Amino acid sequence: MDKLSEVFGALADPTRRAILGRLAQGEATVNQLAEPFPISLQAVSKHLKVLERAGLITRGRQAQWRPCRLEAGPLREVAGWVADYERFWQQRYDRLGEYLEHIQNSAAHEEERDD
Amino acid sequence: MTDDLKVTLPSDLEIRMERVFDAPRALVFEAHTKCEHVKHWWGRGNPLDCEIDFRPGGSYRFVEHAPDGGDYAFRGEYLEIQPPERIVQTFEYEGAPGQICVETLEFTEEDGRTTISSVTRFDTREQRDSMVDAGMQDGARQSYEALAAYLPKLR
Numbered sequence: 690m691d692k693l694s695e696v697f698g699a700l701a702d703p704t705r706r707a708i709l710g711r712l713a714q715g716e717a718t719v720n721q722l723a724e725p726f727p728i729s730l731q732a733v734s735k736h737l738k739v740l741e742r743a744g745l746i747t748r749g750r751q752a753q754w755r756p757c758r759l760e761a762g763p764l765r766e767v768a769g770w771v772a773d774y775e776r777f778w779q780q781r782y783d784r785l786g787e788y789l790e791h792i793q794n795s796a797a798h799e800e801e802r803d804d
Numbered sequence: 805m806t807d808d809l810k811v812t813l814p815s816d817l818e819i820r821m822e823r824v825f826d827a828p829r830a831l832v833f834e835a836h837t838k839c840e841h842v843k844h845w846w847g848r849g850n851p852l853d854c855e856i857d858f859r860p861g862g863s864y865r866f867v868e869h870a871p872d873g874g875d876y877a878f879r880g881e882y883l884e885i886q887p888p889e890r891i892v893q894t895f896e897y898e899g900a901p902g903q904i905c906v907e908t909l910e911f912t913e914e915d916g917r918t919t920i921s922s923v924t925r926f927d928t929r930e931q932r933d934s935m936v937d938a939g940m941q942d943g944a945r946q947s948y949e950a951l952a953a954y955l956p957k958l959r
Contacts, residue, residue, distance in 0.1 A: 701815060774819060775811045777848065782809055782823045782920075784845035785835060789827040792841075 696763045699743035704728070705736045712746060712759035722757065814923070822921045829913035832920065833888035836909070842866070860885050864893070880907075895924065 699705055708722055723733040737757060740746045744763045749756045810822040825832050835841040839854035846852055846866055853867040865879040877898040883906070884892035891909040896902075910921045 697813065700813060771811060771813070771819065775809060775821075778811075778821055778823075779809045780848035781845055782825075784848055785832075786825055788841070788844040789825055789831060789835060793827060793831070 695743040696745065699739050699745055700764075702736070702739075704733075705740055708733075708736060708740065708757075709745060709759060709764070712757055716749075716756040716758050718756055817927075818923055818925050820921065820923045822919060825918050825920065826916075827918055828916060829911050829918045830888045832918040833891075833911050836891065837887075858882065858885070880904075 700709075704726060707725070711717060711722060711725075719730060719733060719737065722737070723730050726733065737746065737748070740757075741748060745760055746757045747760055748758070808823070812820045812822075814820050835845070837856065837858045839856050842854050842856065843852050846854070847868045850871065851869045853865075853869075855863075855865045857863055860882055863879065863881045865877065867875055867877045869875055879896050879898060880894040882891065882893050884890065889911050891907075893907050893909075894904050895907050896904045904927065906925045906927075908923045908925070912919050912921070
């Protein structure tokens with residue numbers, strides 16, 4: 690599997706996104722990461738392995754204290770793409786919203802004139 | 805009109821968008837089907853050349869004239885049309901010919917407000933990845949700090 694596919698695969702899970710969201714605020718241990726989730730430490734470890742394989746996080750070397758750290762590179766690639774997409778469609782749909790309002794108002798005025 | 809666009813990644817080959825409009829469904833649908841309407845919004849404020857042959861098997865082509873002097877052309881074919889609730893169409897940027905994605909637009913109405921949900925599906929990872937590359941060339945980069953704010957949207 691190519692790198693970007695691994696990144697997308699890793700992001701396609703809400704628990705893993707929440708873990709990344711937590712790590713965006715700073716390093717954390719597995720225990721700290723597991724805290725908000727109603728799942729086992731084992732399950733969290735599995736998610737961390739997926740994130741690590743995708744290059745989205747790295748882990749410290751000390752055996753007991755292996756803090757996880759967010760790696761922004763791959764995420765930036767995906768986020769940049771999604772952000773572009775979002776930006777274009779936000780602009781487009783803002784225009785559509787304004788236009789719909791405009792034609793509805795014009796139609797209402799015409800009805801008033803017809804009355 | 806302050807409704808926000810919701811963007812999610814339902815799978816690694818798809819991107820989904822949702823947005824609510826304060827207008828009845830028939831009107832929102834029609835705004836997608838005729839050039840006289842499309843010209844007002846698809847170009848995001850830029851002048852737009854528009855050709856639409858709105859029938860299954862028919863095609864469309866939009867050319868957006870950007871302020872930087874560039875002309876950006878997009879084209880596609882209507883695969884499925886169910887007024888006023890569903891359009892399935894292909895989408896291709898002529899600057900990256902052959903990379904064709906499939907867009908499924910669904911229109912639902914509740915209390916006079918209409919939700920558009922759009923799912924864009926890339927045929928292959930290669931196509932999606934080349935789209936990512938094209939996006940990266942645009943130079944829009946998320947800063948590291950912005951990532952934290954951005955993550956909740958990827959859902």
